[in-house]
Amino acid sequence: xxxxxxxxxxxxxxxxxxxxxxxxxxxxxxxxxxxxxxxxxxxxxxxxxxxxxxxxxxxxxxxxxxxxxxxxxxxxxxxxxxxxxxxxxxxxxxxxxxxxxxxxxxxxxxxxxxxxxxxxxxxxxxxxxxxxxxxxxxxxxxxxxxxxxxxxxxxxxxxxxxxxxxxxxxxxxxxxxxxxxxxxxxxxxxxxxxxxxxxxxxxxxxxxxxxxxxxxxxxxxxxxxxxxxxxxxxxxxxxxxxxxxxxxxxxxxxxxxxxxxxxxxxx
Numbered sequence: 001x002x003x004x005x006x007x008x009x010x011x012x013x014x015x016x017x018x019x020x021x022x023x024x025x026x027x028x029x030x031x032x033x034x035x036x037x038x039x040x041x042x043x044x045x046x047x048x049x050x051x052x053x054x055x056x057x058x059x060x061x062x063x064x065x066x067x068x069x070x071x072x073x074x075x076x077x078x079x080x081x082x083x084x085x086x087x088x089x090x091x092x093x094x095x096x097x098x099x100x101x102x103x104x105x106x107x108x109x110x111x112x113x114x115x116x117x118x119x120x121x122x123x124x125x126x127x128x129x130x131x132x133x134x135x136x137x138x139x140x141x142x143x144x145x146x147x148x149x150x151x152x153x154x155x156x157x158x159x160x161x162x163x164x165x166x167x168x169x170x171x172x173x174x175x176x177x178x179x180x181x182x183x184x185x186x187x188x189x190x191x192x193x194x195x196x197x198x199x200x201x202x203x204x205x206x207x208x209x210x211x212x213x214x215x216x217x218x219x220x221x222x223x224x225x226x227x228x229x230x231x232x233x234x235x236x237x238x239x240x241x242x243x244x245x246x247x248x249x250x251x252x253x254x255x256x257x258x259x260x261x262x263x264x265x266x267x
Contacts, residue, residue: 051171058175061160062183070159070192071097096207098218100191106223107206108190109264110230114255116151120186124152124177152177154233155193199229200236213241223265228252 072095112119118126129150149157156176161169180189199209209229210218218226231251232239241248259265 050168054168054172055175058160058172059179062176062179065160065183067188070196071095095195095205096211097195097205098191098207100187102219103191103194103206104218104221104226106226106265107194107218107230109259110227110255111151111194113258113262113264114230114234114251115154119151119190122150122152124150124179124181125174126150130174149173150177151193152180152189155189155196156180158196158198159192197233198236199232200240201242206230224252224256227255227259231255 116126153173153176156173157163160176161173184192195205195207197206198204199206199212201212203209203212206229207218209232210216210221210225213229214221214225218229221229228241228248231248232241234251238244239248239251256265260267
């Protein structure tokens, strides 16, 4: 009989302990919910309206865009009666527009390997890459040390926005990229990207860069030359072939090595 009482006492004690833990868990959950709610309200009141305005602006910009938006400021070539080039009339951008089917597959492979491996999978934004960049930003006390822009985001920045480094511009870049993915196909976006990305020294677009650095069309370049060009846009100053040729060569070699490792090219 005393033994049974001890068991009853133990069961009663465990029951009370369980109730206490359950109560503490409920209180903790409520505190988390309350903190989350307060955080959401604070975020909305501080940034929410601005973000909604940026999203609305991005939606309008992309909605009003056409394929001609990405063909602006082309270069006019003037030939003599013999068919020889005698003058190049440049506008704000040095652009030789080239259709997607005329872009060498090596150039596409090189850009996807070096700039945006998940391009064919994401909806314009690589969220994991942005999280990594945010963590790096926090670790480096606000100094941007790691990029997170997809090819679509880079296109958004080059055509619709500026290169100003602010949180607002980054948010708008993300919104524009997402809208671009809704309106245009992946092939369209790649075509627009290759024709608008900056290759340093006044060359916008890979065809302009090909003529500028090698004096001929992208179709006539070797694999090495194509990847050399694709090494530039990541950082047009650091990989400027005129002022930092060794940097350009080193990045070209790294891209080629990655293409070899991925089985895209052979030895």
